[in-house]
Amino acid sequence: PNLDMGGPFxxxxxxxxxxxxxxxxxxxxRALYAFVFAVGDWEGGEFCAPQLGIKIPVRPGQxxxxxxxxxxxxxxxxxxxHRIVFTCFTDRLLFRHRDNIPVVILA
Numbered sequence: 001p002n003l004d005m006g007g008p009f010x011x012x013x014x015x016x017x018x019x020x021x022x023x024x025x026x027x028x029x030r031a032l033y034a035f036v037f038a039v040g041d042w043e044g045g046e047f048c049a050p051q052l053g054i055k056i057p058v059r060p061g062q063x064x065x066x067x068x069x070x071x072x073x074x075x076x077x078x079x080x081x082h083r084i085v086f087t088c089f090t091d092r093l094l095f096r097h098r099d100n101i102p103v104v105i106l107a
Contacts, residue, residue, distance in 0.1 A: 013087045018045055018075025025068035027091050034068040034089040042081030048074050 018038075028034055036047065038058055046055040047064055051072050058064050066073065068089065075085070 010090045011088070013089070015085050015087075017078045017083055018085045020074055020077060022050060022072050022074045024070070024072050025089065028067075028069040028089050029091070030067065030069040032067075032090050033065040034087055036064045036066065036085060036087050037062065038083050038085045040081060040083035042078045042083040044077055044079035045083055045085075046076040048076050050074075 025034065036058060038045070039060060041060075046057045047066070048055045049066075049071050055076060056064060068087075
């Protein structure tokens with residue numbers, strides 16, 4: 001399938017369930033939000049931010065915006081069902097060199 005996000009992201013990552021390891025997305029630009037959404041039918045799997053002491057449920061039809069380079073985060077375990085998580089982000093190296101990316105026009 002073709003996911004047309006209209007140009008705001010350079011990359012989309014897809015993962016089953018999510019990452020249960022606390023991490024910071026070091027390659028994201030620290031000033032740009034990553035957007036996270038999930039599809040499926042599941043229980044559990046909340047977005048966890050241990051620095052803030054919070055868990056945020058992200059249900060189908062919802063989008064979470066997060067500064068993933070700044071905020072340590074992980075995904076709580078999915079306790080039942082099936083979930084695919086999509087993360088839309090801009091790699092800081094690509095963003096830094098955005099003016100040097102060649103434009104190809106197909107006629």
